[in-house]
Amino acid sequence: MLKIAYHERYGHPVEKGHRFPMDKYPLLVEQLIYEGTITNENLFEPLPVSAEFVLATHTEEYWKKLIEQTLSYHEARKIGLPMSEDLILRELIITQGTIDCTKFALQYGVAMNIAGGTHHAYTDHGEGFCILNDFGVAANYLINQKGFSKILIIDLDVHQGNGTAEIFKDNPKVFTFSMHGANNYPMHKEKSDLDIPLNDNTSDSEYLNVLNEQIDELFSSIEPEFVFYLSGVDILKTDKLGKLGLSIQGCKERDEIVFKKCSSYNTPVAVSMGGGYSKSLRFIVEAHANTFRVANNIYF
Numbered sequence: 001m002l003k004i005a006y007h008e009r010y011g012h013p014v015e016k017g018h019r020f021p022m023d024k025y026p027l028l029v030e031q032l033i034y035e036g037t038i039t040n041e042n043l044f045e046p047l048p049v050s051a052e053f054v055l056a057t058h059t060e061e062y063w064k065k066l067i068e069q070t071l072s073y074h075e076a077r078k079i080g081l082p083m084s085e086d087l088i089l090r091e092l093i094i095t096q097g098t099i100d101c102t103k104f105a106l107q108y109g110v111a112m113n114i115a116g117g118t119h120h121a122y123t124d125h126g127e128g129f130c131i132l133n134d135f136g137v138a139a140n141y142l143i144n145q146k147g148f149s150k151i152l153i154i155d156l157d158v159h160q161g162n163g164t165a166e167i168f169k170d171n172p173k174v175f176t177f178s179m180h181g182a183n184n185y186p187m188h189k190e191k192s193d194l195d196i197p198l199n200d201n202t203s204d205s206e207y208l209n210v211l212n213e214q215i216d217e218l219f220s221s222i223e224p225e226f227v228f229y230l231s232g233v234d235i236l237k238t239d240k241l242g243k244l245g246l247s248i249q250g251c252k253e254r255d256e257i258v259f260k261k262c263s264s265y266n267t268p269v270a271v272s273m274g275g276g277y278s279k280s281l282r283f284i285v286e287a288h289a290n291t292f293r294v295a296n297n298i299y300f
Contacts, residue, residue, distance in 0.1 A: 005097030116272030157232030204250030232274030
């Protein structure tokens with residue numbers, strides 16, 4: 001069964017006109033249930049993550065600032081979301097959702113978090129709508145609690161996974177792969193184990209050819225025990241913060257490449273949604289929904 005982390009707190013209220021489309025989370029669940037891709041049985045509600053697991057990735061000073069609500073104006077502004085106890089609780093739930101997804105992926109081959117993909121969160125600060133790095137915390141959970149030593153993070157959001165790269169820069173147990181827009185946020189890129197910067201307006205065929213080549217090489221050379229896949233849909237041509245040129249069909253084929261490769265290697269994969277900022281929510285929800293449809297078709 002495809003297990004999916006979702007909590008009503010994912011759709012956190014923000015002021016009208018905010019760039020981050022919080023409404024996409026409940027709308028995505030409604031769409032997947034309406035069309036019959038999933039039922040309520042597929043969904044599970046995560047609890048908040050424990051401090052122990054967060055502190056294996058993030059600094060104690062940063063953790064205390066979040067819990068005590070003492071981030072400076074500059075630190076909060078860099079994140080770009082209005083700070084509150086409810087927002088931090090949301091982040092704790094999302095992060096535990098990704099940890100839980102690792103357990104279900106080990107059981108079923110794949111599991112998915114409706115939110116997450118918070119790859120701009122560093123060990124000691126957040127930025128770019130990201131507060132805690134869910135892949136960072138979940139990967140360290142697998143290393144410290146389950147003894148994993150070959151983890152591959154596939155980050156296909158349009159923005160480089162700078163926080164993830166920083167977190168694992170000296171950790172040979174985690175290989176970070178980021179394929180992103182070259183001329184996009186963050187303007188200062190960190191060094192992933194493998195970075196593939198793409199030109200503006202990269203087409204479906206260009207993108208998929210590069211991805212196929214890189215994925216083949218990564219799996220044959222690393223032979224990962226576990227994969228984290230960040231399936232951002234801000235690679236769409238319609239995305240306001242993107243700059244690439246992919247269609248919804250091209251985005252779907254991207255997902256097929258990743259899932260088929262993980263499936264063929266019998267490598268468990270945990271998926272988080274990442275970004276999506278098209279002007280029309282319809283495009284965001286449809287592209288995200290395709291990720292769930294493709295996973296369901298390949299694995300179940």
